[in-house]
Amino acid sequence: MTMFERQVLLATVCAAMVLASAGRGADDVVTCVTCHAEQADQFSRSVHALLKCQECHAGDLAYPVSPQEVGRYLSRRYGSNLAFYHGSSFNGKPQRADVPVLCGNCHADVQRMNPYGLRTDQLARYWTSGHGSTLKNSGDDRVAVCVDCHGVHDILHKKDPHSRTNPLNVPDTCAYCHSDTALMGEYDLPVEVVSEYRDSVHGKLLLEQGDSGAPTCATCHGNHSAMPPGFATVGAVCGQCHLHVAELFAESIHASQSEHKGCVQCHGGGEDRHFHFIERVNQPPGIMIQRYAHLLASNAAPTAAQIADTIHPDAKKIVMHALPTCLDCHEELDEDESLPKLLGLLDDIADAERYYVQTADRLANVGSGVLLVDNQMFLFEDAKTHLIALAPIQHTLDNEAVGEEVTALNAVCDQVNAELDDLENGLATRYRALVPIWAFTLFFAFVLYAKFKQLKRDWVKPLAHDARG
Ligand code: HEC
Numbered sequence: 001m002t003m004f005e006r007q008v009l010l011a012t013v014c015a016a017m018v019l020a021s022a023g024r025g026a027d028d029v030v031t032c033v034t035c036h037a038e039q040a041d042q043f044s045r046s047v048h049a050l051l052k053c054q055e056c057h058a059g060d061l062a063y064p065v066s067p068q069e070v071g072r073y074l075s076r077r078y079g080s081n082l083a084f085y086h087g088s089s090f091n092g093k094p095q096r097a098d099v100p101v102l103c104g105n106c107h108a109d110v111q112r113m114n115p116y117g118l119r120t121d122q123l124a125r126y127w128t129s130g131h132g133s134t135l136k137n138s139g140d141d142r143v144a145v146c147v148d149c150h151g152v153h154d155i156l157h158k159k160d161p162h163s164r165t166n167p168l169n170v171p172d173t174c175a176y177c178h179s180d181t182a183l184m185g186e187y188d189l190p191v192e193v194v195s196e197y198r199d200s201v202h203g204k205l206l207l208e209q210g211d212s213g214a215p216t217c218a219t220c221h222g223n224h225s226a227m228p229p230g231f232a233t234v235g236a237v238c239g240q241c242h243l244h245v246a247e248l249f250a251e252s253i254h255a256s257q258s259e260h261k262g263c264v265q266c267h268g269g270g271e272d273r274h275f276h277f278i279e280r281v282n283q284p285p286g287i288m289i290q291r292y293a294h295l296l297a298s299n300a301a302p303t304a305a306q307i308a309d310t311i312h313p314d315a316k317k318i319v320m321h322a323l324p325t326c327l328d329c330h331e332e333l334d335e336d337e338s339l340p341k342l343l344g345l346l347d348d349i350a351d352a353e354r355y356y357v358q359t360a361d362r363l364a365n366v367g368s369g370v371l372l373v374d375n376q377m378f379l380f381e382d383a384k385t386h387l388i389a390l391a392p393i394q395h396t397l398d399n400e401a402v403g404e405e406v407t408a409l410n411a412v413c414d415q416v417n418a419e420l421d422d423l424e425n426g427l428a429t430r431y432r433a434l435v436p437i438w439a440f441t442l443f444f445a446f447v448l449y450a451k452f453k454q455l456k457r458d459w460v461k462p463l464a465h466d467a468r469g
């Protein structure tokens, strides 16, 4: 059975079960489903298929209504005052503000949730979130409540590709409100966060490449918990995945500055952005080498700047974008040594990276000839280790530590280049040794040819003479 067939079968079975439980012999017994087919149909395909309508709405299990009357209710015109009496227990359509408690009736109940292995902290966490606390404190129900992120009668498991909480769909779920200019304007919140996120390295990774390792809105802000993370804790959020970088950043002078915005101070996209435009800054070594080779093939004499831009386009741009935000603290740029120091550091790194790529290119060229460069390839692996270490270590802002890494990288490249020089010199010497041999061979060939000519003259000519005569 295909996935689709299985789902169809499941849906059919569920629909049958709902019909069976809600209205045995639908001819005579009228239930919720008889009149609310649309909701019932959605419901039968949702995670809640086995629940009864009454668990949220109350009302009667069956109604003594004739088919003719049902017909009248169903063909009821909009705005007509022909109301259906749902019974004394019926509590109608839940108000938005009541939804969290309604869902919490089951989802915060350990006994009810145990059989399904579901957590029971969503409601408690929800009340700590920006949404929940606004709802609780001011009764403002335009914030997200459970049904905005999950749906009402069509709630699906997050693994279902159509689920609102599937990581791939979460940005759209949030965008429903967070890209609404009028709504966000009232709260003074930026509407650009969603588009910035979509253009970010994370957004592209998730939405274009389907890589679920990338964070979506709910990864950083929590599904139900306190949001936003706040600058003080943002390092912790980013550090969930970028552990090594976060540890190194913790060593930097900025980590102790309470006004510093942490990772997004530099990576958030700069002054005109809203912390969500996080860009790729680094190319894996393989790609850097590939791009360099491509540049050489297309351009006879690329400048150093072109090379730097090709192999490592963004490292300096990251800081240049962010520069206006640094000025809050680094006011006196002329007297402040910090920024020139950092930019100098980035230049040193760019130089070292360029040297690495050029060495790699040379190694590949030499290796494609007659010389064996296995030893040098092996040695060069060390350079790669240093190269990869360079990007994260600069988060310490520690010139010495970065300097050591740069020196180590350059030293390996120096050594590889020196060995390649030796190999090539050795080859040149061997080529030079070939010169006398070639000279002798040529000379010998010449002598042989001269001899041949002479013999031909001596032997062939008289014959030709005879033939003519
Ligand atoms: C005989 C047809 C009929 C049956 C049976 C019926 N309903 Fe209704 N229901 C209606 C009609 C008509 C309305 C439109 C508003 C009204 O009359 O109150 C309605 C409205 C509603 C509303 C919206 C109320 C509001 O305040 O906007 C809910 C929720 C609802 N029904 C749930 C149920 C549930 C749950 C059941 C079963 C326990 C059920 N209905 C059974 C006909 C029916």
Ligand code: HEC
Binding pocket: 032, 033, 036, 039, 040, 043, 048, 051, 052, 053, 054, 055, 056, 057, 093, 094, 095, 096, 099, 147, 152, 153
């Ligand atoms: C898990 C709780 C829950 C269950 C179970 C449930 N509903 Fe609802 N229903 C809601 C909520 C919440 C709303 C209000 C939605 C909103 O604010 O838009 C609602 C709204 C409605 C409405 C009003 C019209 C609309 O769609 O907004 C109808 C009719 C309705 N439900 C029928 C049903 C029927 C029929 C069933 C059983 C098949 C059912 N509901 C089961 C939670 C539930």
Ligand code: HEC
Binding pocket: 047, 048, 051, 055, 056, 099, 102, 103, 104, 105, 106, 107, 112, 116, 118, 146, 147, 150, 152, 155, 156, 157, 158
């Ligand atoms: C009457 C109890 C009850 C109510 C009320 C209820 N749920 Fe559920 N819910 C369940 C049960 C039971 C399951 C597990 C179903 C299963 O796994 O078969 C579930 C499953 C879920 C799931 C899927 C969880 C997962 O990952 O497997 C979500 C999401 C969910 N409910 C959200 C809600 C929301 C939102 C509301 C309020 C509109 C709500 N529920 C109201 C009983 C309830």
Ligand code: HEC
Binding pocket: 099, 100, 101, 103, 104, 107, 118, 119, 122, 123, 126, 131, 144, 145, 146, 147, 148, 149, 150, 158, 165, 167, 170, 218, 223, 224
């Ligand atoms: C701002 C959006 C949002 C709101 C509001 C929200 N949820 Fe969720 N919820 C999510 C997301 C996203 C997931 C999926 C989490 C994941 O991928 O692990 C989720 C997961 C769940 C699950 C599955 C189990 C789990 O914890 O992973 C349940 C059950 C659930 N939510 C219930 C609720 C209830 C009950 C409420 C209201 C009190 C609520 N949610 C409010 C976004 C929301």
Ligand code: HEC
Binding pocket: 130, 131, 134, 142, 143, 144, 145, 148, 149, 170, 173, 174, 175, 176, 177, 178, 183, 187, 189, 217, 218, 221, 227, 228
């Ligand atoms: C139904 C509309 C709606 C949906 C859907 C929604 N939000 Fe919101 N959100 C709001 C409103 C309104 C506010 C402003 C209320 C406030 O500041 O407390 C807000 C505030 C926020 C804030 C800022 C809180 C603060 O205190 O500054 C964050 C962060 C946030 N939402 C994230 C999300 C994420 C992530 C999602 C999707 C998983 C989401 N929202 C879905 C309406 C929504």
Ligand code: HEC
Binding pocket: 171, 174, 175, 178, 189, 190, 193, 194, 197, 198, 202, 215, 216, 217, 218, 219, 220, 221, 228, 229, 230, 231, 232, 234, 237, 264, 274, 275, 276
């Ligand atoms: C990689 C982590 C990350 C992701 C992914 C992310 N955010 Fe944020 N978000 C942040 C940080 C960091 C802040 C700033 C924290 C602060 O203001 O204290 C923030 C702030 C916000 C704010 C408040 C903005 C303000 O100016 O007060 C909203 C609203 C918001 N995010 C919504 C979203 C939405 C919607 C998505 C998905 C489209 C999303 N975020 C994805 C980390 C993230």
Ligand code: HEC
Binding pocket: 235, 238, 239, 242, 245, 246, 247, 249, 254, 262, 263, 264, 265, 266, 267, 281, 282, 315, 316, 318, 319, 349, 388, 390, 391, 392, 394, 395
């Ligand atoms: C002072 C500005 C600044 C701050 C603050 C900062 N970064 Fe960076 N980050 C950079 C620069 C510049 C690079 C580019 C390094 C390179 O490629 O040479 C970079 C590179 C990275 C990379 C790519 C590293 C790699 O190995 O390729 C990641 C991931 C990263 N930063 C995450 C973070 C995280 C997480 C934080 C917070 C804990 C953070 N950054 C704080 C400036 C900063």
Ligand code: HEC
Binding pocket: 201, 202, 205, 213, 214, 215, 216, 219, 220, 234, 237, 238, 239, 240, 241, 242, 263, 264, 267, 278, 279, 280, 281, 282, 283
């Ligand atoms: C859920 C995990 C996760 C979280 C949380 C996360 N990231 Fe990432 N991030 C990734 C993945 C996966 C990549 C892609 C890595 C790659 O392709 O090399 C990435 C890439 C990056 C890059 C580009 C690195 C490069 O090699 O060019 C930067 C910069 C970055 N993240 C910064 C941040 C910042 C800042 C935060 C917090 C606001 C953050 N990330 C939160 C998973 C995460």
Ligand code: HEC
Binding pocket: 253, 254, 257, 258, 259, 260, 261, 265, 266, 319, 322, 323, 325, 326, 327, 328, 329, 330, 336, 338, 339, 341, 342, 397, 398, 399
């Ligand atoms: C919240 C205030 C604050 C912000 C914002 C800030 N810095 Fe700093 N920075 C400091 C302080 C304090 C020091 C240590 C005193 C000094 O050297 O001026 C420092 C030191 C530095 C140093 C020198 C570190 C050392 O060990 O000598 C560099 C480099 C630096 N900052 C770069 C930046 C960059 C780039 C930005 C913007 C992306 C930035 N800073 C934003 C407060 C800040």
